[in-house]
Amino acid sequence: MTTASPPAHATRHEPRRRRASGDTERGFSRVFRWITTGAGVLLLGVLAAVAAFLVARALPAFTASQAELLADGKLPAGVTSIAQYVGPLVFGTLLAAAMALAIATPIAMGIALFISHYAPRRIASGIGYVVDLLAAIPSVVFGLWGGRVLAPLIADFWVWLVGVLNVLPFVEFRATATGRSLATASIVLAVMILPIITAVSREVFLQTPKLHEEAALALGATRWEMIRTAVLPFGRSGVISAAMLGLGRALGETMAVLMILSTGLGYSLQIFGAGELTTIAANIASRFPEASGLAVNVLIATGLALFIITLAVNMAARAIVARRKDFSGAN
Amino acid sequence: MAQRIDVKDLNIYYGDFMAVQGVSMTIEPKSVTAFIGPSGCGKSTFLRTLNRMHEVIPGAHVEGSVELEGVDLYGPEVDPVAVRRTVGMVFQRPNPFPTMSIRENVLAGVKLNNKKISKTDADDLVERSLRGANLWNEVKDRLDRPGSGLSGGQQQRLCIARAIAVRPQVLLMDEPCSALDPISTLAIEDLIQELKKDYTIVIVTHNMQQAARVSDRTAFFNIAGTGKPGRLIEMNDTATIFSAPSEKATEDYVSGRFG
Ligand SMILES: Nc1ncnc2c1ncn2[C@@H]1O[C@H](COP(=O)(O)OP(=O)(O)OP(=O)(O)O)[C@@H](O)[C@H]1O
Ligand SMILES: [Mg+2]
Numbered sequence: 001m002t003t004a005s006p007p008a009h010a011t012r013h014e015p016r017r018r019r020a021s022g023d024t025e026r027g028f029s030r031v032f033r034w035i036t037t038g039a040g041v042l043l044l045g046v047l048a049a050v051a052a053f054l055v056a057r058a059l060p061a062f063t064a065s066q067a068e069l070l071a072d073g074k075l076p077a078g079v080t081s082i083a084q085y086v087g088p089l090v091f092g093t094l095l096a097a098a099m100a101l102a103i104a105t106p107i108a109m110g111i112a113l114f115i116s117h118y119a120p121r122r123i124a125s126g127i128g129y130v131v132d133l134l135a136a137i138p139s140v141v142f143g144l145w146g147g148r149v150l151a152p153l154i155a156d157f158w159v160w161l162v163g164v165l166n167v168l169p170f171v172e173f174r175a176t177a178t179g180r181s182l183a184t185a186s187i188v189l190a191v192m193i194l195p196i197i198t199a200v201s202r203e204v205f206l207q208t209p210k211l212h213e214e215a216a217l218a219l220g221a222t223r224w225e226m227i228r229t230a231v232l233p234f235g236r237s238g239v240i241s242a243a244m245l246g247l248g249r250a251l252g253e254t255m256a257v258l259m260i261l262s263t264g265l266g267y268s269l270q271i272f273g274a275g276e277l278t279t280i281a282a283n284i285a286s287r288f289p290e291a292s293g294l295a296v297n298v299l300i301a302t303g304l305a306l307f308i309i310t311l312a313v314n315m316a317a318r319a320i321v322a323r324r325k326d327f328s329g330a331n
Numbered sequence: 332m333a334q335r336i337d338v339k340d341l342n343i344y345y346g347d348f349m350a351v352q353g354v355s356m357t358i359e360p361k362s363v364t365a366f367i368g369p370s371g372c373g374k375s376t377f378l379r380t381l382n383r384m385h386e387v388i389p390g391a392h393v394e395g396s397v398e399l400e401g402v403d404l405y406g407p408e409v410d411p412v413a414v415r416r417t418v419g420m421v422f423q424r425p426n427p428f429p430t431m432s433i434r435e436n437v438l439a440g441v442k443l444n445n446k447k448i449s450k451t452d453a454d455d456l457v458e459r460s461l462r463g464a465n466l467w468n469e470v471k472d473r474l475d476r477p478g479s480g481l482s483g484g485q486q487q488r489l490c491i492a493r494a495i496a497v498r499p500q501v502l503l504m505d506e507p508c509s510a511l512d513p514i515s516t517l518a519i520e521d522l523i524q525e526l527k528k529d530y531t532i533v534i535v536t537h538n539m540q541q542a543a544r545v546s547d548r549t550a551f552f553n554i555a556g557t558g559k560p561g562r563l564i565e566m567n568d569t570a571t572i573f574s575a576p577s578e579k580a581t582e583d584y585v586s587g588r589f590g
Contacts (some may be wrong), residue, residue, distance in 0.1 A: 121389075215490070217387055219440035219497060220416030229439060231432035287482040 051307065058301035064294055069280045074287070074295035076265055082298065086305050088265045092277035093306065096182055096257065097250040099271065100189035105243050112201035117227060128202065129276050135195035143259030147180065151260060154187070155179030159274045176274035179279035180262040188256045193246035200245060203236030205231055237291035237321040251310055257282040278307040334400045334417075334500040335360045336381060341395035341581070342560075343376050343385065350376045352560035354395075356550060358501075363523060363532045365542040365569065368552030368584070373561030374535045375423075377552070378503050381533065383411040416440075419499035420458035422504040423485035427478035427493070429574060434474040436489055437461060456496055464492035465522050484515025491522065501531040508541065521543050531561035539585055543573050551581045 061069075061082055069075060069082070079085050111131060115124045155177055162175040175181070208231045216226040232239075263278035263286070270276040280302050291299055336358040343351040352371035359365045359441055366374045379385040380393050383404060397404045404414050427436045437457045442462040448456070456550060457474065461467040466488040470481070478489050485495055494502060504523075523532060523545050536542050550566040565578045576582045 155384060172398055209426075211422065212428060214384065214387065214422065215426040215428065215493075216439070216443070218382065218384055218415055218420035218422075219493065220412050221443050222412050227441045229428060229443065236430070280415070 030079055054300060054304040054307055058304045059297070060294060061297035061301040062303075064297075068294060071296070072294040074291060074298065077266070082301060085265075085298065086302055088267055089278065089280045089283055089302050090305055090309065091267050092182070092265075093251060093279040093281070093309065094269070095269075095277065096186050096189060096279050097247055099183070099186035100193060100250040101243060101247050103187060103190035103196055104193050104246055105239075108197035108242070109201055109239060109244075111194075111198045112205055113227060113231070115202050117200075117223065117231065118204040123182060128199075129193050130238055134191070135199070139192060139253060139255045142188055142192050143256040143321060144269045146184060146256055150188060151179035151184050153179070154184055162212040162272050174270050174273040176262070176272065178262065178274060180274050181270075181272045182261060182277045185257045185260045186271070188252055188260060189250045192253060193249050196249065197239075197242045197246040200242035201235065201239050204235040204242070208234045240317055240320055244314060247313055248310055251279075251306065251313070252281050253279075254281040254285045258285050270300075334542075336531065336533075337398040337401075338381075338397075339368065339396045339398070341377070341380065341393060341397065343373065343380055343393050344391065345376075345388065346390035349560040351552075352562055354563045356563060356566050357532060358531060359542045359548065361527060361529070362547040363527050363534060363545050365546035365549045366533065366535045366552060367539065367542050367549060368564075369554065370537075371557075371561070372552040372554040374552055375505050376561070378505055378533060378535055379420075380502070381503055382420055383414045383547075384420060386411065388538045407544045416497055417499055418501040418503060419494035419497065421487070421490050421494055421502065421504040421507050424510055425483055425490050427481075427486050429479040431478060432480045433461075433470050433481070433489060436478040437492050437496050439493055448565065452473065460492040460496040461489075463495050463526070464488040465518060465525075466492055467590070484514070484518060487511060487515070487519060488522065491519070491526075495526070495530070499530065501533065502526060504532065504534040506535050509537065513582050516541070543569060549573070551576070551578070551584060553580050553584070563569070 062185065065082060070080065075085055081281055111127065115128050119127065155175075158179060158181065159175045159177065162173040165171050165173055212234065213226055213231040216230045221229060258278050261278060262274040263282065264275035265278060266276060268276040282301050287295070288299055338354055338356050338358075341351070341354045341355075342349060354377060366378065368374055376385065381397060381404075385391050386395065393405060395405075399414075399417065403409070404408075404418075409585050427433075428439060431439060434457050437460050438448075438453055441453075441456065458467060458471075461470060466485060469485060470489075478486065481489060491507075508519050511519065520541065523534065526532060534542075534546065546569045548566065549569045549572040551564045551572065553564045554561045565572065565576055565581045567576070568590070572581060573585050576585065582588075
């Protein structure tokens with residue numbers, strides 16, 4: 001080394017003085033940094049491992065010849081390639097999750113606003129408790145309830161609704177008399193994702209700065225106008241995150257769909273019909289027990305598709321949240 | 332555009348706690364009235380009863396009456412929302428809506444009263460209000476930038492612009508300069524002198540010089556001890572309050588010999 005070294009007393013003195021001033025603080029915060037970094041790395045590692053597993057196990061399904069797929073891939077009748085198989089599954093999954101989200105988000109926001117800004121404190125905490133209880137119900141129970149109780153009950157309503165909708169030109173819905181349709185499954189999914197969306201939205205709405213609420217009220221805003229000008233814009237990104245959490249759950253939900261829906265495979269908008277659609281998770285669950293050989297790889301390939309969708313959904317959500325950062329109220 | 336306020340025997344409560352007791356006063360139109368007094372004596376509380384912002388806090392309520400040109404603001408027929416449109420308010424900490432641009436902030440109140448307003452009218456109103464708040468020249472080139480990107484003093488003037496955009500009769504200001512530097516403070520004090528031509532202004536301040544500089548009349552509030560309600564001790568022309576107050580407590584407070 002040829003660099004000029006500073007005077008010896010300075011090199012010895014500097015670090016010692018610093019250590020003396022904040023020794024314990026330093027030691028502890030270093031440990032803490034290691035723990036958090038470790039947790040982050042672990043998370044990435046798990047994610048990478050899952051992705052690697054999915055890709056490795058799905059690969060044979062992509063490289064197999066059409067003849068092999070037909071012989072050993074256990075593709076449903078009429079399906080001759082992976083794309084023909086995965087496509088409708090992705091479609092059904094997205095449709096079910098999107099409908100569940102469309103039903104659940106407004107209701108969850110309504111409940112969250114009621115709890116945070118309308119209800120007297122005692123009633124609010126009661127409702128919050130009930131909603132949290134919903135989250136504790138296992139999905140099998142939701143599936144049973146949806147298939148045994150809701151489906152027969154709601155079937156007549158779907159039939160009536162289809163009758164009304166079919167009056168419109170170019171609309172021709174079919175409705176099943178059993179009620180075991182994607183629409184019913186979506187309602188159950190909506191109930192299942194309601195608690196998480198409500199809970200996160202409520203927290204976000206409660207964090208609206210008093211300052212901004214009062215600013216709106218002092219301008220002569222009614223309570224609803226105050227919510228529109230101060231609470232909703234402030235909570236926007238939080239509600240989007242909440243909805244994405246719900247969407248993630250709806251995309252991957254298995255039991256409820258499996259136990260309600262009479263499944264089929266196709267690109268169909270017959271959400272009130274039976275045997276028209278299915279979702280990836282439900283499809284894997286129903287076929288996996290009997291699958292072997294290439295059929296397993298095919299199912300894992302559909303699982304990979306689900307993984308990619310979920311990842312894409314979350315990234316899209318982040319992009320939406322980040323887009324108007326300037327206006328986010330972070331300062 | 333400016334109206335007289337008559338307060339009669341007002342008691343103000345937070346739940347069971349009486350925060351202010353027995354205030355009666357008259358606030359003259361087109362004048363600046365300053366409230367001074369030690370911390371916790373109820374200046375903010377009292378100010379917020381003048382546009383019914385007080386009752387926004389759960390359990391908060393009042394006894395007595397506040398009349399605006401003879402109409403009791405607390406009468407059974409009166410809608411607090413309408414009161415707040417007539418009696419505007421500027422807060423201690425600047426609070427422009429962070430999700431809105433400068434322009435949207437100015438228009439926020441008008442949009443609420445959900446009048447449909449044409450683009451040219453809106454442009455006019457934005458310019459007029461921002462000019463009224465002495466902010467136009469500083470922001471005219473960036474009306475679409477977020478309001479929260481301005482300096483503290485500019486944000487406070489933006490809040491004043493937002494408040495006057497709905498053309499209130501009265502403007503309440505709770506320590507509007509306490510978060511600002513001396514230059515911004517001066518800008519707002521000048522602005523208050525301007526606004527006084529059109530509005531009835533009530534300002535809370537801890538700054539004696541400020542009260543002396545900007546106000547026509549001054550009210551001194553005091554509190555006997557913690558847990559006791561605050562009271563209006565004395566109200567008079569500002570010059571009199573600062574030179575020859577009739578109460579000993581007032582004299583001690585304005586001369587800095589307090590406590
Ligand atoms: N939200 C509230 N809930 C309960 N009590 C309150 C609330 N706000 C204020 N108080 C009480 O009311 C009394 C008057 O408070 P207020 O804020 O009006 O005083 P102030 O004169 O404005 O003081 P400062 O000069 O420090 O702003 C105090 O005893 C305070 O503790
Ligand atoms: Mg105060």
